[in-house]
Amino acid sequence: MKIAFTSSNGETIDQHFGQCQCFHIWDVEPNEAAFLEVVSVGEHGSDEEDRIAARAQLLSGCAIVYTVQIGGPAAAKLVAQKIHPMKTNCEVGMKETVEKLQEVLRGNPPPWIRKAMNKGHATAFDED
Numbered sequence: 001m002k003i004a005f006t007s008s009n010g011e012t013i014d015q016h017f018g019q020c021q022c023f024h025i026w027d028v029e030p031n032e033a034a035f036l037e038v039v040s041v042g043e044h045g046s047d048e049e050d051r052i053a054a055r056a057q058l059l060s061g062c063a064i065v066y067t068v069q070i071g072g073p074a075a076a077k078l079v080a081q082k083i084h085p086m087k088t089n090c091e092v093g094m095k096e097t098v099e100k101l102q103e104v105l106r107g108n109p110p111p112w113i114r115k116a117m118n119k120g121h122a123t124a125f126d127e128d
Contacts, residue, residue, distance in 0.1 A: 001117050002036070003028045003101070004059050005094050006067040010038070014091040017070035018052065023059060026098060030105040033098045052077050059083055063116035066097060084116055 004023040006015035015021075025036045039058050056077045059065055065078060066086045075085045088097075104113060 001028060001063040002026070002061050003098075004039075004062045004065040005097070006065070007094060010035075010094070012091050012093055013066050013068060013088050013097060015068060017055070017065065017067040017074050017085070018048075020067070023065070024094070025062065026094075028098055028101055028105070030102055033102060049073075056081050056083065064101075066092075066094075082115075084112060 003026045005013050005026070006017055006020040007022075007024045008014055008020070010024050021041055023039045023041070025039055027034050027036050041055060041058065052074045055074070059078070060081060060083075062083055064084045064086055066088060068088050068091065070078075070085050070087055078085045104110075105117070109117070
């Protein structure tokens, strides 16, 4: 599944969702993970609602976004697009976060992660 990280350097999750200049996108599966691309955030109007909507649209193919902080309206916009926001509340290593997520994926992931893993595929887990 595709995971986005708010990072200034590609090594740590160290940015606020609404203030980051780019998202680092990874493909994370239970037994392998690979960096895919950096998606830059451009100027998307002066209205906060427009900026949030544009960021959410940039991440439309992602299942999860890891960020240090995210405001309520932005989190709601992501959830509406079936993207799960994950707040770290402090700087965290990206590699360690990927490894922890893979551990969860290899075990018995909670229902929301199973849904994220199957994003874009109709499954029994999508029924809520």
